[in-house]
Structure formats: structure tokens, C-alpha cells
Amino acid sequence: MTEPILTAAHLTMDFGSKTVFNDLNFTIHAGEKISLIGHNGAGKTTLVKILLGLLAPTAGTVTKKSPGGQAKLKIGYVPQFRNIDADAPLSIASFVALNVGLSWRPWLTANEKKRVADVLALTDLTAIKDRPITLTSGGERQRAYLAQALLADPELLILDEATASMDVDAKKAMMDLVVKVVTQRNMALLFVSHDLELTARYTDRYLLITDETLATGSSKEVNADSLKGVRI
Numbered sequence: 473m474t475e476p477i478l479t480a481a482h483l484t485m486d487f488g489s490k491t492v493f494n495d496l497n498f499t500i501h502a503g504e505k506i507s508l509i510g511h512n513g514a515g516k517t518t519l520v521k522i523l524l525g526l527l528a529p530t531a532g533t534v535t536k537k538s539p540g541g542q543a544k545l546k547i548g549y550v551p552q553f554r555n556i557d558a559d560a561p562l563s564i565a566s567f568v569a570l571n572v573g574l575s576w577r578p579w580l581t582a583n584e585k586k587r588v589a590d591v592l593a594l595t596d597l598t599a600i601k602d603r604p605i606t607l608t609s610g611g612e613r614q615r616a617y618l619a620q621a622l623l624a625d626p627e628l629l630i631l632d633e634a635t636a637s638m639d640v641d642a643k644k645a646m647m648d649l650v651v652k653v654v655t656q657r658n659m660a661l662l663f664v665s666h667d668l669e670l671t672a673r674y675t676d677r678y679l680l681i682t683d684e685t686l687a688t689g690s691s692k693e694v695n696a697d698s699l700k701g702v703r704i
């Protein structure tokens with residue numbers, strides 16, 4: 473088997489005297505579709521922040537390598553649904569283009585414009601690209617976040633409850649699109665969700681955080697009770 477693109481070893485996270493999880497170990501390989509599940513407060517978002525490098529674990533390491541191991545792993549992140557500042561004057565296209573790359577230039581090169589146009593087409597946003605982002609529906613906005621993440625050509629895409637605010641059809645449409653793109657580009661997917669129907673349908677295996685530890689298995693064989701154990 474090829475080398476993993478991400479290896480989490482002995483990850484422990486404490487907030488003060490509270491342990492969120494203890495000694496988590498797992499790997500992610502190129503092209504794998506994985507769900508991250510667990511009850512409210514189990515530590516899913518905390519783990520995602522650690523994987524993204526936004527939070528340092530209390531103990532343990534995360535090793536990330538591009539497929540082939542030659543470069544840094546590129547991670548795309550679609551955050552939880554959030555309201556965008558009502559005064560934000562950005563169109564969908566400008567919002568998506570924010571992720572075109574770090575640059576001091578206030579304009580886009582022809583190549584960058586093409587990349588933005590391609591990703592808008594891929595996420596079915598071309599027809600509404602000039603609409604202010606504040607006037608979009610929840611589903612359109614999530615597609616804009618997805619487009620923004622895809623623009624950087626990630627090798628691992630992390631969706632954090634990205635479908636939580638959508639109706640059933642919009643959720644499925646979003647996930648159909650995600651899985652199509654992920655499969656086409658051989659990206660790995662980490663889908664954070666409480667929706668076991670979606671995780672069974674769109675991911676191959678699960679990572680379940682429960683009682684401070686990690687369990688894994690086929691996404692079609694999750695025990696629904698495992699999400700109920702709310703510890704407060």
C-alpha cells in the first residue's frame with residue numbers, strides 16, 4: 473500500500489483539566505473517503521483544527537505529506553455553515569477568488585481568472601457568479617465555500633458539517649458534487665457529520681470519537697447508539 477498522506481499518532485487534547493480525547497491514532501490515504509462522527513462535544517471540530525494546524529495538540533503528532541511524499545499536503549477546508557456579514561460587498565465570484573493564492577496583486581491574471589471560471593462551472597455557480605454572496609441561499613453559499621476550497625486544488629478536502637443547514641435534496645446534491653470531484657481528482661475526503669445516512673452513502677469508512685478514544689469501521693455499519701453518549 474502507498475504511504476499515507478496524513479498520519480495522526482498518539483493525539484491527545486486537553487482543555488485545562490478536561491480531556492477531549494486521548495491517544496488517537498489513524499491514517500488517511502490518497503483517495504480515501506472517510507467520515508468523522510461522534511456526539512456533540514466529542515471533539516470532531518477540535519480534531520479538524522489540529523489536522524489543519526490551527527491548534528496544537530497537548531500530545532502527539534500529525535504528519536502530512538502530498539501523495540508521493542514530495543511536498544506539503546494541500547488541504548481544502550469547507551467550514552460549518554455561518555452567516556456572512558450582511559455588509560460584505562463581495563460577489564460569489566470575488567468570494568471564491570479570495571482563495572486564488574497569496575498575492576499582493578489586487579487583480580487576477582488570465583490564468584487565475586480561468587481557474588476561478590472553471591471552479592465556478594464545476595460547482596454550478598456560473599449563472600449566479602455576480603450575485604452578492606449575502607443574497608445567496610444556504611445551499612448556494614455552501615457551494616461557494618466548496619468552490620473556494622477547490623480552487624487551491626487540495627489533496628485532502630475536509631467538510632465540517634458542511635451540509636447541516638440544508639434540506640435533504642440540497643444535501644444530497646452537494647454531496648453528489650463533492651464525491652464526483654473528489655473521485656475525479658483522487659482527493660481524500662474527511663466528512664464531518666452527524667448524518668449517518670449521508671456518511672453511509674458517501675464515505676467508505678468512519679472515524680468515530682467516543683469516550684475520548686477512536687473507533688473505525690465500514691461507514692455502512694455504524695452503530696447509531698454510538699452518537700448518543702453525550703458527556704456533559
Ligand SMILES: Nc1ncnc2c1ncn2[C@@H]1O[C@H](COP(=O)(O)OP(=O)(O)OP(=O)(O)O)[C@@H](O)[C@H]1O
Pocket residue numbers: 487492510511512513514515516517518519
Ligand atoms: N477553546 C476551548 N476551550 C475549552 N474547551 C473547548 C475549547 N474548544 C472546544 N472545547 C470543548 O471541547 C469539547 C469538544 O468540542 P468540539 O467542538 O471539538 O466538539 P464537536 O464534536 O465538534 O461537537 P459538535 O458536534 O457539537 O460540533 C467540547 O466539550 C467543547 O466545549
